[in-house]
Amino acid sequence: MLKELQISLVIILMFVCGFLYEIILKPKCFFPCIPTFKNLVKLEDVVTHGRGIFFLETSDRLEPPPLVSCAVESASRIYRDRPVVFFLKGLNGNLSHLPSNSTNKALSLLSRIANVFLFPLDMKTLLQETPLSTWYSQINPQAQKNWLHISSDASRLAVVWKFGGIYMDTDVISIRPIPSENFLAGQSSRDSSNGVFGFVRHHPFLWQCMENFVENYNGDVWGHQGPALMTRVLELWCNLTDFQEVTDLRCQNLSFLHPHRFYPIFYPQWKLFYEVWAQQPTFNDSYALHLWNYMNQEKMVMVPGSNTLVENLYRNHCPGTYENVIRSTEERGELVEPGGVKNGS
Secondary structure, eight states: OOHHHHHHHHHHHHHHHHHHHHTTTTGGGHHHOOOOGGGGHHHHHHHTOOOOOOOOOOOSOSSHHHHHHHHHHHHHHHHHOOOOOOOOOEOOOOOOSTTTOOOOHHHHHHHTTEEEEEEEEHHHHHHHTSSSHHHHHHGGGGOOHHHHHHHHHHHHHHHHHHHHHEEEOOOOOEEEOOOOOOEEEESSSEEEEHHHHHETTOOOHHHHHHHHHHHTTTTTTTTTTTTTHHHHHHHHHHHOOOOOOOEEEEEEEEEEEEETOSSSSSGGGGGGGGSSSSSSOOOOSSEEEEEEEGOOOOOOOOOOOOSSSHHHHHHHHHHHHHHHHHHHHHTTEEETTTEEEEOOO
């Protein structure tokens, strides 16, 4: 009996030592080594090194559409050695894993990716110790017509300021790593986006953005707390000049990235993503592609077999999501042959 107990203790010790070795001495193995224990991981442990990639869902939706799934999956593939954190307001309790009653294919897929972590979005906690905390305690969300956007604008500033890393909208498909550390995404030589940005932890630019957010708050104007806010503060930091070819601008310790980095297809032409191209573009100057889902009032989607630009983006950059869409399409009996001809009921 004593001998069996000793053997059991030795086996357990060997397992623990091996696990610690993988995490401590082989840091690149951290994410592949812990998927079984993801439900035990705390947010602070995941983002401790300031290299997180962050996404937000500020509605109560717990069934992300394919574009959202593609955005998160593509980031996880481009940034394999970095944690990709997806905050969802609809997650209840202290959860960092898929709810047990969820049947959504997107969340099931994302929860299985080693470096993707799902956490509940608790704005009150997130905004603590920032200039946004008092504002949030006094605001009435029901009285704000743009609250989903406003709450997202506030949360993204706080999360990057607190933890450091990169924020991306959930309609941004990553295609190659962003080399800059402190950066804003230009929509033009004089206009910044807030759909993609990255900063080190506690960067003063973001603190000033949060102060400006509160001081100049106007919930009736869409984007006033978003891209317009980023542009206002950028103008205080930098003397903006015109972009020359596809080169980025440097100002103090931040980069203002050329519009082609994320917006090679600008919003008036957003439907080009859902069209068939005679020759697929390479987007060699881009790090990610913003699909302008806010403009998509027609609810256009990626259709398997249509050979559109968006289908090729899904196929190449989020293959798991692409397969999910194919399976869902087959289950509905809506098969599409090459060339875009739909068959079935």
